Amino acid sequence: MAIGTGCSARPGKSRNNKTGSWRVFRPEFVHEKCTSCGMCRIICPEGCIGENEEGLPVPDYDYCKGCGLCAEECPSEAIEMKKEEK
Amino acid sequence: MLEITEGSHAVADAVGKCRPQVIAAYPITPQTHIVEALAEMVANCEIDAEYITVESEFSALSACLGASAAGSRVYSATTSQGLALMFEVCFNCAGMRLPVVMSIVNRALGAPLSIWNDQQDSISLRDSGWLQLYAEDNQEATDLHYLAYRVSEDHSILLPSFVCFDGFILSHTYEPVDTLTKEQADSYLPPFKPFQRLDAADPISFGLFAAPDYYMEFRYEIDQAAKKALSVIPKAGREFGELFGRDYSGLVEGYRMDDADCALVAMGSICGTVKDAIDEMRDAGKKVGLLKIRSFRPFPAEEVKKALSGVSRVAVLDKNISLGSKGAVALEIRDALYGSQTPVYDYIIALGGRDVRKKDIARVVSLAEEGKGDLFYGLRDEVLK
Numbered sequence: 001m002a003i004g005t006g007c008s009a010r011p012g013k014s015r016n017n018k019t020g021s022w023r024v025f026r027p028e029f030v031h032e033k034c035t036s037c038g039m040c041r042i043i044c045p046e047g048c049i050g051e052n053e054e055g056l057p058v059p060d061y062d063y064c065k066g067c068g069l070c071a072e073e074c075p076s077e078a079i080e081m082k083k084e085e086k
Numbered sequence: 087m088l089e090i091t092e093g094s095h096a097v098a099d100a101v102g103k104c105r106p107q108v109i110a111a112y113p114i115t116p117q118t119h120i121v122e123a124l125a126e127m128v129a130n131c132e133i134d135a136e137y138i139t140v141e142s143e144f145s146a147l148s149a150c151l152g153a154s155a156a157g158s159r160v161y162s163a164t165t166s167q168g169l170a171l172m173f174e175v176c177f178n179c180a181g182m183r184l185p186v187v188m189s190i191v192n193r194a195l196g197a198p199l200s201i202w203n204d205q206q207d208s209i210s211l212r213d214s215g216w217l218q219l220y221a222e223d224n225q226e227a228t229d230l231h232y233l234a235y236r237v238s239e240d241h242s243i244l245l246p247s248f249v250c251f252d253g254f255i256l257s258h259t260y261e262p263v264d265t266l267t268k269e270q271a272d273s274y275l276p277p278f279k280p281f282q283r284l285d286a287a288d289p290i291s292f293g294l295f296a297a298p299d300y301y302m303e304f305r306y307e308i309d310q311a312a313k314k315a316l317s318v319i320p321k322a323g324r325e326f327g328e329l330f331g332r333d334y335s336g337l338v339e340g341y342r343m344d345d346a347d348c349a350l351v352a353m354g355s356i357c358g359t360v361k362d363a364i365d366e367m368r369d370a371g372k373k374v375g376l377l378k379i380r381s382f383r384p385f386p387a388e389e390v391k392k393a394l395s396g397v398s399r400v401a402v403l404d405k406n407i408s409l410g411s412k413g414a415v416a417l418e419i420r421d422a423l424y425g426s427q428t429p430v431y432d433y434i435i436a437l438g439g440r441d442v443r444k445k446d447i448a449r450v451v452s453l454a455e456e457g458k459g460d461l462f463y464g465l466r467d468e469v470l471k
Contacts, residue, residue, distance in 0.1 A: 005244065006183035007294045007304060008282055021299045 019046070023066030025081040031056045033078035040070035040079060088264050093224040093256040094119030096263040097163075097189055097249075100228040102133045103271035104187075104235050107158035107278070110138040110149035114168040115201045116253035117191040121163055143168040147175040147188070154184040155292050157283030159235065162186065165253055166193035169207045173214075179246045180215025180308055182293045183281070185238035186246040187231065188216075192354065192405075193253040194438040202439020203253040205354060209382075209406040209414045215308045217247040217315055218383040220353040224261045226334075226380075227251040229326065232266070232275050233334055236322040241281050243311050243318055250382075252355040254439070266330065274329055312384045319381055337386035339378045340393055342368060346375030348451055349394055351419055352403040353379045356435075356442055360403070363447035374451055379415065387422040394423060400430045401454040403442075407434045412460065431459020440464065 003009045003016075029040075040057050041049045048063040049070065059070075071079035091099075098120045101109075109128065111121040128137040136153075140146045143164050150160040164172060169190060179186050190208045194200040208218055219234060221227035227249065234247035251257065266274075282290060296304055320335040327333030341361050343349065350360050357378045367374045377393050379386075394400055400423070404413020411417065416432035423430060431454045436442045450463060 003294050003296065003300070005281065005307070006292055007181055007296060008290050008292045009294055011289050011291075017295075017297060018299075019297065021297060 018062045019065050020062045023061075023064060023084060025066045025068060026061070026084040027059055027064065027066065027068065027071050028080045028082055029057055029059065030078045030080065033076045035076050037075060039073050039075060043069050043073045045069065087267070088262050090260055090262050091224075091265075092119065092258060092260050093227060093251065094191075094258065095123050096224050096228045096265065097231065097251075097257075098123035098127070099265055100231045100271075101161050101189070102127050103266055103268055104161070104231060104275055105133065105159065105271075105277070106135050106161035108136045108138065108150065108153035108160045109162070110140055110146045110153070110160070111162045111164065112140055112143045112146045112168060114143070114165055116193060116257045117163045117165045117168070117189065119257065120189060120191070124161075143171040144175060147172040147179065147186070150186050150188075151175055151179050151182070151184060154179070154186050155182065155284050157278075157280040157285075159239075159278035160186050161188070163189035163191065165191045166195050166207045169211065170195060173211070176211055176214040176216060176246075178293060181304065183244035183308075183311070184246060185235070185244055187234045187238055188246065188248055189231070190248045190250040191253045191257045192250055198438075200438040201253075203255050203405075204437045204439070205250065205252075205405040206407070206437070208248050208250045211248070212383065212414060215245060215312065216383065217245055217312065217319075217381070219247065219249050219319075219381055220379065221249065221251040221256065222355060222357040222378060224251075224256055224259065224263050225332065227256055228263055228265065229330075229332055229334060232271065233319070233322050233326055235275055237315055237318050239278055240318050240322075243315050244281055245308065245311050245315065250354065255355045264330075264332075270330065274326060315381075316384050316386055334380070336389075337381040338389045338393055339380060341376040341378065343375035343377060343393060345373055346396070347373040347398050348454055349375050349377050349397040349400050350403060350447065350451070351377045351379065351400060351415060353382060353415060354405065356403055356405065359442055359444060360447050363444040366444060367448060367451065372451065382415070382418075385418050385422075387418070390419060390422040394419075394428065397428060399454050400428055401450050401459065402430060402432050403435050403450065404432060405436050407437065407462075429457070429459075431457075432461075433459065434462045435464070
């Protein structure tokens with residue numbers, strides 16, 4: 001588990017709390033529409049959008065809470081929020 | 087050494103010999119004499135402890151929580167409204183797995199305001215994760231403190247403990263008590279070895295946030311630790327017996343149960359009266375026995391089931407009431423006997439300090455024989471109209 005006996009942890013352990021489990025809607029990136037403007041990466045409050053070798057945005061679903069800000073702000077409407085069944 | 091001493095002072099003496107490093111408590115009747123005596127011991131340099139004076143019980147237990155997390159053996163004592171004020175901190179101590187030991191000098195909860203004894207205060211913290219041991223007399227009350235530290239600090243347990251004994255009935259009564267010497271106490275209770283502790287050079291955080299995907303697992307681990315105490319308490323109790331001749335290996339203790347037809351079940355000082363009443367009933371040919379519950383949390387359901395297997399009826403004396411339901415002990419006993427045909431009758435008794443006499447115990451046994459139970463015993467007529 002991310003935290004040990006007594007709900008204790010050493011520094012730097014917050015990465016182990018995979019907050020992606022909070023998500024209800026999952027952002028799906030349509031790379032065909034993406035212009036690589038980088039807005040989604042700047043706006044993401046979780047800082048969990050990286051990029052692939054082609055410079056296209058790739059979210060880290062372990063931490064993405066599904067807030068939807070990236071989809072709201074994307075000038076190319078290249079991010080679709082889809083209800084996630086777990 | 088056998089001494090005639092007040093219950094509170096005997097407990098304070100034992101606590102001092104447990105070598106707590108930090109004591110934080112707020113005085114409240116009937117716990118006052120314990121913390122007064124400990125403050126005196128600290129002031130006189132008889133014990134090497136930090137005594138933190140605080141402005142409330144909430145602060146008292148919070149100070150203990152912090153000191154325990156920092157790696158100290160800690161002690162507090164409270165009762166009734168004081169314990170109610172500690173409610174939140176109690177759950178945190180258990181969740182952070184801190185082996186705090188606290189005396190609960192059992193007293194009724196208001197309103198109406200009452201300084202007298204029943205067991206509603208500690209029973210109301212039944213679900214907090216603290217172990218709860220109940221003492222019948224002052225000897226047991228003192229000895230259980232050594233036992234509580236041993237069990238709480240065991241690295242397979244790491245849960246805080248209440249040592250419960252009845253306010254005034256025990257705390258303010260002079261009885262002969264065999265007190266341990268410092269050397270004897272040290273031979274039983276080694277210095278505190280924290281499982282983990284706050285240390286600026288090697289930082290760690292306690293009591294962190296757990297998201298829904300992990301919270302349940304922490305609760306499970308606390309529950310597992312509490313259940314593990316069902317084997318650790320008897321082991322520590324047996325060792326105490328081997329060293330000092332008083333055996334506390336039983337999570338429950340039977341009195342004249344061998345051929346008993348009716349079993350009384352009780353916790354705390356009332357057991358003394360019940361034993362005397364049983365002796366009289368036995369002389370009159372009634373086969374009555376007592377099952378005393380020493381460990382209420384964890385609850386020894388298997389031991390209870392075994393002890394009550396041969397009886398034809400059970401009468402539970404509850405010095406508490408889960409309002410709108412039943413007495414907390416009776417609920418446990420019924421659960422332990424689930425599936426058996428043995429009737430369990432519940433008697434809410436002695437709330438707010440009402441005296442219980444031997445004839446009351448005999449009357450309870452008669453009521454159980456008549457099949458009348460699940461009632462408040464000895465109510466004034468005016469509420470029954």
